[in-house]
Amino acid sequence: xxxxxxxxxxxxxxxxxxxxxxxxxxxxxxxxxxxxxxxxxxxxxxxxxxxxxxxxxxxxxxxxxxxxxxxxxxxxxxxxxxxxxxxxxxxxxxxxxxxxxxxxxxxxxxxxxxxxxxxxxxxxxxxxxxxxxxxxxxxxxxxxxxxxxxxxxxxxxxxxxxxxxxxxxxxxxxxxxxxxxxxxxxxxxxxxxxxxxxxxxxxxxxxxxxxxxxxxxxxxxxxxxxxxxxxxxxxxxxxxxxxxxxxxxxxxxxxxx
Amino acid sequence: xxxxxxxxxxxxxxxxxxxxxxxxxxxxxxxxxxxxxxxxxxxxxxxxxxxxxxxxxxxxxxxxxxxxxxxxxxxxxxxxxxxxxxxxxxxxxxxxxxxxxxxxxxxxxxxxxxxxxxxxxxxxxxxxxxxxxxxxxxxxxxxxxxxxxxxxxxxxxxxxxxxxxxxxxxxxxxxxxxxxxxxxxxxxxxxxxxxxxxxxxxxxxxxxxxxxxxxxxxxxxxxxxxxxxxxxxxxxxxxxxxxxxxxxxxxxxxxxxxxxxxxxxxxxx
Numbered sequence: 001x002x003x004x005x006x007x008x009x010x011x012x013x014x015x016x017x018x019x020x021x022x023x024x025x026x027x028x029x030x031x032x033x034x035x036x037x038x039x040x041x042x043x044x045x046x047x048x049x050x051x052x053x054x055x056x057x058x059x060x061x062x063x064x065x066x067x068x069x070x071x072x073x074x075x076x077x078x079x080x081x082x083x084x085x086x087x088x089x090x091x092x093x094x095x096x097x098x099x100x101x102x103x104x105x106x107x108x109x110x111x112x113x114x115x116x117x118x119x120x121x122x123x124x125x126x127x128x129x130x131x132x133x134x135x136x137x138x139x140x141x142x143x144x145x146x147x148x149x150x151x152x153x154x155x156x157x158x159x160x161x162x163x164x165x166x167x168x169x170x171x172x173x174x175x176x177x178x179x180x181x182x183x184x185x186x187x188x189x190x191x192x193x194x195x196x197x198x199x200x201x202x203x204x205x206x207x208x209x210x211x212x213x214x215x216x217x218x219x220x221x222x223x224x225x226x227x228x229x230x231x232x233x234x235x236x237x238x239x240x241x242x243x244x245x246x247x248x249x250x251x252x253x254x255x256x257x
Numbered sequence: 258x259x260x261x262x263x264x265x266x267x268x269x270x271x272x273x274x275x276x277x278x279x280x281x282x283x284x285x286x287x288x289x290x291x292x293x294x295x296x297x298x299x300x301x302x303x304x305x306x307x308x309x310x311x312x313x314x315x316x317x318x319x320x321x322x323x324x325x326x327x328x329x330x331x332x333x334x335x336x337x338x339x340x341x342x343x344x345x346x347x348x349x350x351x352x353x354x355x356x357x358x359x360x361x362x363x364x365x366x367x368x369x370x371x372x373x374x375x376x377x378x379x380x381x382x383x384x385x386x387x388x389x390x391x392x393x394x395x396x397x398x399x400x401x402x403x404x405x406x407x408x409x410x411x412x413x414x415x416x417x418x419x420x421x422x423x424x425x426x427x428x429x430x431x432x433x434x435x436x437x438x439x440x441x442x443x444x445x446x447x448x449x450x451x452x453x454x455x456x457x458x459x460x461x462x463x464x465x466x467x468x469x470x471x472x473x474x475x476x477x478x479x480x481x482x483x484x485x486x487x488x489x490x491x492x493x494x495x496x497x498x499x500x501x502x503x504x505x506x507x508x509x510x511x512x513x514x515x516x517x518x519x520x521x522x523x524x525x526x
Binding site: 095 | 385388389392393394396397398399400401402403
């Protein structure tokens with residue numbers, strides 16, 4: 001299912017990346033990446049496993065440090081700000097992990113409260129409960145509020161993971177392989193949720209995936225990471241009209257299997 | 258100091274300052290030093306995670322009670338039983354309570370408590386943190402603007418440092434009670450006579466040194482478990498290795514510390 005076109009404010013960039021390089025030991029993962037994310041845009045980063053897609057969003061959120069290059073998020077250069085400023089910036093960034101990364105020892109309610117009680121001062125118990133319930137309602141899992149993560153299915157865990165990031169009302173969402181390991185129906189539910197989050201919370205998002213159905217359903221714009229650099233960008237149709245055999249192979253593998 | 262790689266044209270070859278094993282050992286030592294220093298830095302800076310510290314104290318302290326109770330009681334009985342023949346041979350069976358109290362207070366209780374904690378708590382912390390690391394839960398904490406080191410490491414190390422001396426005192430009590438049961442059955446010594454002899458034999462230095470030793474053992478159990486778990490990798494295999502390595506390393510360090518403490522206390526005495 002193709003995503004409906006939404007107006008994107010091209011003059012308002014929330015993330016700007018220039019000449020980003022990152023290597024591990026002797027292996028060059030990112031070799032000069034340039035990227036802009038605009039306000040209210042869903043940007044999909046497509047690429048094969050091991051090409052550095054997750055590394056890119058970990059650098060954006062300050063989990064990894066770049067070897068070279070400039071990464072500006074909401075007007076702040078991530079590598080140069082202090083720890084306290086980075087924490088304040090992180091409150092504006094939601095990060096949805098590939099395996100959801102829910103805290104196993106806590107209930108769903110405690111998982112959602114965790115970032116809230118540590119970062120928002122002067123909230124009453126009633127206000128915290130209401131916010132948790134609202135966010136769970138937004139992802140359609142209010143009934144799971146007292147369950148443990150081990151009692152949830154893969155799709156439910158993804159939804160709770162997204163809910164946990166939404167609790168701090170982020171301006172930017174980073175999704176790491178949101179549909180990995182899910183069946184097609186649950187994947188479509190997650191794709192719809194990503195679009196709902198964009199509309200309801202007015203977020204700008206980077207969606208890391210190798211799932212073309214997810215890319216087509218959620219992306220306003222798609223960039224393709226090949227050999228450590230963004231080689232192609234455009235809409236889904238523009239990307240796959242390309243004659244590059246690497247792009248063709250990617251398309252054929254996803255849609256002819 | 259790092260392990261350098263040299264490009265020979267065809268292949269990259271590892272170059273070491275000393276040898277592969279020595280370089281890794283020094284790198285590991287420098288990482289441990291940085292980890293311990295970070296603990297002391299973070300422990301004194303707000304925010305203080307009091308709720309989590311109390312929760313961890315419960316995990317370390319209360320949940321260890323059944324095992325500590327059983328082990329302490331049995332040690333008291335067995336040690337008394339095994340010591341009796343030698344003392345009886347020299348006609349000194351009446352010295353049994355004194356001998357038992359010295360052995361339990363000075364050496365057995367701190368060591369047994371620490372070894373049990375290394376097996377139960379250190380491995381548990383290693384596995385828990387290791388699993389959190391490989392499932393990106395630690396990263397998730399970091400991106401939600403929470404300091405995972407403070408929340409996970411500082412709280413657990415403080416809990417073990419505080420609870421192991423407390424458990425050690427409890428072990429002393431339980432082991433002495435076990436010994437009393439045995440002494441009472443064999444020598445018909447009364448409860449009051451037994452405990453008068455027990456307390457006559459030990460000094461303030463005995464109790465004080467055991468408490469200080471237990472603080473050190475508690476810190477060791479916590480920091481080793483946290484270090485191994487926090488630095489685990491290689492997926493689920495790494496979690497198992499972290500838990501196993503936490504127990505082995507903690508026990509090894511506890512015995513070394515016991516040996517050093519013995520030298521210091523003997524000099525003080």
